């Protein structure tokens with residue numbers, strides 16, 4: 001019954017197809033440059049780079065355009081890989097980009113952008129990354145929003161924190177009115193949502209076979225004065241992390 005009431009409230013709050021959660025956080029700036037930074041992009045020049053959770057390939061394409069010798073975009077959804085191939089062809093970099101659901105190819109470095117909050121088995125993804133890299137190889141991860149961010153529920157965050165205020169079943173029922181893919185859980189929506197928190201991510205990387213070179217919870221700019229160790233789960237825009245394969 002409570003679910004029914006919550007569903008009615010959600011219908012009032014957001015009666016139409018949810019297409020985007022909030023404003024563009026990059027505001028015209030280049031996402032790949034903002035998330036990775038010039039120094040990392042410099043290090044990736046001439047390298048074979050794996051883009052883990054590449055989606056429709058925009059960042060893989062940019063990595064190739066910015067000097068990577070070869071980019072392997074990996075995603076578990078064929079539908080987005082198809083788009084990625086078309087995008088790479090249209091951008092003239094298909095000769096340097098490949099889009100796959102799995103690989104065993106040796107690579108120099110791994111990039112993963114806005115994907116760690118989507119992996120259903122993030123520890124398994126870290127293991128796979130570890131297998132693919134040579135000793136000393138690096139993983140550059142940047143992702144967000146994390147689960148307790150005001151928009152951490154992605155499309156479910158019809159108002160800030162709606163994804164934690166409303167029940168999963170009410171939110172899924174509301175979504176199923178506009179998305180007909182039969183998802184029954186947050187984990188089953190397009191791309192999946194694993195409810196990743198900063199704390200859980202820190203634990204995952206600490207328990208992995210990687211050395212953590214750096215890890216940073218970058219605050220939401222407007223709320224940076226409120227951002228501290230206690231509030232970071234609520235006011236962090238992105239988590240950035242650099243891992244190194246030991247040995």
Ligand SMILES: C[S@@+](CC[C@H](N)C(=O)[O-])C[C@H]1O[C@@H](n2cnc3c(N)ncnc32)[C@H](O)[C@@H]1O
Pocket residue numbers: 052053054055056059074075076077080112113114115118119120121190191192
């Ligand atoms: C929000 S998109 C990010 C795409 C792109 N990296 C970007 O920054 O726009 C997250 C992607 O991760 C992919 N994904 C989820 N689980 C995955 C898995 N286990 N292996 C590979 N890709 C996965 C989803 O299909 C989705 O395309």
